[in-house]
Amino acid sequence: xxxxxxxxxxxxxxxxxxxxxxxxxxxxxxxxxxxxxxxxxxxxxxxxxxxxxxxxxxxxxxxxxxxxxxxxxxxxxxxxxxxxxxxxxxxxxxxxxxxxxxxxxxxxxxxxxxxxxxxxxxxxxxxxxxxxxxxxxxxxxxxxxxxxxxxxxxxxxxxxxxxxxxxxxxxxxxxxxxxxxxxxxxxxxxxxxx
Numbered sequence: 001x002x003x004x005x006x007x008x009x010x011x012x013x014x015x016x017x018x019x020x021x022x023x024x025x026x027x028x029x030x031x032x033x034x035x036x037x038x039x040x041x042x043x044x045x046x047x048x049x050x051x052x053x054x055x056x057x058x059x060x061x062x063x064x065x066x067x068x069x070x071x072x073x074x075x076x077x078x079x080x081x082x083x084x085x086x087x088x089x090x091x092x093x094x095x096x097x098x099x100x101x102x103x104x105x106x107x108x109x110x111x112x113x114x115x116x117x118x119x120x121x122x123x124x125x126x127x128x129x130x131x132x133x134x135x136x137x138x139x140x141x142x143x144x145x146x147x148x149x150x151x152x153x154x155x156x157x158x159x160x161x162x163x164x165x166x167x168x169x170x171x172x173x174x175x176x177x178x179x180x181x182x183x184x185x186x187x188x189x190x191x192x193x194x
Contacts, residue, residue, distance in 0.1 A: 004022075004025070004068060005064075006018075007019075007021050007022050008022070008059070008062065008064075008068060011059055012059055012060050012062075019056060019059070022055075022068070023052050026068075026069065026072050027048065027052070029069075029149070030048050030051050030052075030072060030073070030076050031044055031045070031048045032149070033073065033076055033077075033080075033144065033145075033149065034047040034048050034051070034076060034079075034080060036144050036148065037080040037083075037084075037140070037141070037144065038080070038083065039133070043083065047076070047079050047080060047083060048076075050079050051072065051075050051076045051079055054075050054079070055072055055075060058075075066158050067155075069155075070155055070158045070159055073145070073151075073155075073159040074158070074159045074160070074161065077141065077159055077160060080141075081137065084137055127182065128178070128182060131177075131178050131181035131182060132144075132178065134181070135174055135177060135178070138170055139170055139173060139174035139177065140174070141160065142156055142160075142167060142170045142171050142174060143171065143174045143175070143178070145159065145160075146171055153167050153168060153171075
């Protein structure tokens, strides 16, 4: 039995310490997912807390038919979608947070960029995030899960409870929309109109 499986069994038996360790394993990833979906630190914190309250309440019903991470991400996805439905806004901003506590999990080049390169990179990143924010929610979700959080297609299908073909179709359509949106940026145009 793996360490995570043992923690799950102990948490199901009522061990708060085991449940706290499970939270520690997934809290940052779930928070980052919620932050990217809402672009609001306070909302992301509230939604993350709501995710783990729901995990706690439903852990005894977790059968282990999927990985725990998949199950937790499915809960997070459902909570974020519920949040969107409750809000009056159809689109949310995914701009980079200003403080260092909420840094994104993005790969940065190992070489130190020049100030000009750094300014251009930041401008491109902001433009890409603005382009992602304009995607339909189902496309935004798959792009975040696949291209930012690096989940497999199969994991995304499990998390969203949709067929694998639908996942691939959504990712393809989202990437096509993003390519169209960033084409002016790649061609060196100064105006980034979508």
